[in-house]
Amino acid sequence: MAEHARFEMSTAAQMDYPEHERTYSLFLKLLKWGSIAVASLLIAMAFGFVGGGGFFGGVISFVVVLAIAYFVAR
Numbered sequence: 001m002a003e004h005a006r007f008e009m010s011t012a013a014q015m016d017y018p019e020h021e022r023t024y025s026l027f028l029k030l031l032k033w034g035s036i037a038v039a040s041l042l043i044a045m046a047f048g049f050v051g052g053g054g055f056f057g058g059v060i061s062f063v064v065v066l067a068i069a070y071f072v073a074r
Contacts, residue, residue, distance in 0.1 A: 036073060040065040 043065050048058020 032073060036069045040069065
């Protein structure tokens with residue numbers, strides 16, 4: 001039978017925890033703003049294609065929704 005792997009628990013203390021926290025913080029920021037961008041794009045596409053706003057109406061609605069999200073999500 002295969003032997004169980006053994007892990008050294010003392011190596012966890014040698015990790016760079018501040019760097020892990022900065023990486024996780026950046027990940028959360030990218031996730032938040034990526035979700036906002038995708039939602040804004042979907043709203044703009046719905047307004048531009050379905051709502052009869054056309055291309056420029058979709059672009060304007062995209063910019064407006066992003067501006068509102070910027071002030072709300074700060």
